[in-house]
Amino acid sequence: MLENYRHPGEFEPQSDVFMEWIPDAYQMKGYDNSQSCAEIVKALQEHGDVTLHINCGAEGVLDRAKASLLERGVRVEEIEFVQFKDPNFYVRDNGPTVVVDDRGGRILVNPNWSYYGTLPADDPYCVQSRIAAVQMGVSLGIFDVVNSDIVSEGGDREFNGQGVMMCIEDTEVRKRNPGLAKEQVEAEFKRLYNVEKVIWIPRPMLEDDDFRNGPLEYRDGVPYLGSxxxxxxxEMCRFVDANTILLAEVTDEEARASEVNAENKRRLDAAFDVLSKETDAQGNPFVIKRMPVPIAIDYVLTEDDENYGLYEGPIKEMGGSFADGTPWPGGDIHLIASTGYCNFLICNGVVIGQRYWREGMDVAIKEKDEAARAVLEECFPDRTVVMVDSLxxxxxxxxxxxxxxxVAASGPVRDGA
Known part of the structure; x- marks a missing residue:
């Protein structure tokens, strides 16, 4: 069924973009993510040339979403608001994954879902998230669905549109499919996405890894956790065209500054080693460009914050200690935000990147933001680069x-893809 289909690269033409509007209860105290979402919507309306769908699946979210967007000057009449019940608000990961042929055909690929390896795939929460992906696909007129028992998330799959997929080995095999060998996972990816090669990057960025592993580092005896x-x-490695890969980079100086940076440099160096030896499906070596990493931004989560339980709860379920044996510290906890300049969206005429500097912050953060913008502008000279406050x-x-x-527009491989 999938022999004549392919998963396009994100840099190819897109027809639709889905977003999930987060319930108010999941906002960190002092941070308004609706403002970030409004900036993304404005950039897509101005430059994206897509149909934008905002899912307001939780009770009461639809009215709040519309009011918030109107208040920020968004043209809500151009948005398709939908209400598919979806408990996962990062729609990249369980949303509609679509493969296309060169005759206008589209098929929805629907892998299994385990809420980032924290729940059994048959848990009602996971089943509902998986159902939502199918509902979103059907809303686009896509009725052919290929299911799979393999557990995988959209944020961990990168495609060059011409037969190559990249993903994190530690995530896809050990964390999501521990009962399968790497060869079995790879064979299923090749079947689902009709790719010839899977490039396995060994490990993810440290602050994006499973926070349940244990503290990332200690400062004056205080544990700092991932988020x-x-x-x-x-978060670290993206295709910017069929033959060019953008990979995050930690400098030697940055690695000497913190344990987190040092570990990230080891992981990124290992990724570079893999990529420098790889070729595309036609045997051509990849061009590898580098993207700076942001300066770490910390957050203190107090016990009266509604999100405190999102972090304490999983550790309680593990008996009160992290995987490395460290006990839950209790009281206020210190988080290192999972920031990154590689987590950008490519959509037709626009690339939406991330910036972090705000008035009162270290000017070095602003300099990093500007350096990241310059890299994106170099990689995408024919698109408008919009940097949104994503903190x-x-x-x-x-x-x-x-x-x-x-969601990719259907059709053949395009020039430049």
Whole structure:
């Protein structure tokens, strides 16, 4: 059924973008992620040339979403608001994954879902998220669905549109499909997405890894925790065209500055080693460009914050200690936000990147933002680069790319793809 289909690269033409509007209860105190979402919507309306769908699946969210967007000057009449019940608000990961042929055909690929490896795939929560993906696909007129028992998330799959897929080995095999060998997972990916090669990046960025592993580092004896479950490739390594890969980079100086940076440099160096030896499906080596990493931004989560239980709860379920044996610290906890300049969205005429500097912050953060913009402008000279303030999104565990799910327009491989 899938022999004549392919998964296009994100840099190819797109027809639709889905977003999930987050319930108010999931906002970190002091951060308004609706402002970040409004900036994304405005950029897509101005430059994206797509139909935008905003899912307001939780009770009471639809009215709040419309009011929030109207208040920020968004043209809500151009948005298709839908209400599919979807408990996962990062629609990139369980949203509609669509493959296309060269005759206008589209098929929905629907892998299994385990809420980032934290729940059994048959848990009602996971089943509902998987159902939502099918409902979104059907809303686009896509009725052919190929299901799979393999567990995988959209944020950990990158495609060059010409037979190559990239993903994180530690995530896709050990964390999501521990009962399968890498060869079995790879064979299923090749079947589902009709790719010739799967490039396995060994490990994700440290602060994007499963926070349940244990503290990322200690400062004056205080443990600093990660804020993510995901461990996805879109935080560190992206296709910007069929033969060019953008990979995050930690400098030697940055690696000497912190334990987190040092570990991220080891992981990114290992990724570079893999990529430098790989070729595309035609045997051509890839061009590898580098993207700076942001300066770490910390957040203190107090016990009276509604999101406190999102972090304490999983550790309680593990007996009160992290996987490395560290006990839950109790009281206020210190988080390192899962920030990153590689978590951008490519959509027709626009690339929506992430920026972090705000008035009163270290000017070095602003300089990093500007350096990241310059890289995106170099990689995408024919598109408008819009940098949005994504810190509120990152404080909730994801970013611009996590929050959105693009759907490819059907048709043959396009020039430049």
């Amino acid at each position: 993510s479950f995901a461990a996805h490739i879109d 509120a999104l990152n404080m909730t565990g994801g970013g611009v790319h996590c929050w959105t799910k693009n």
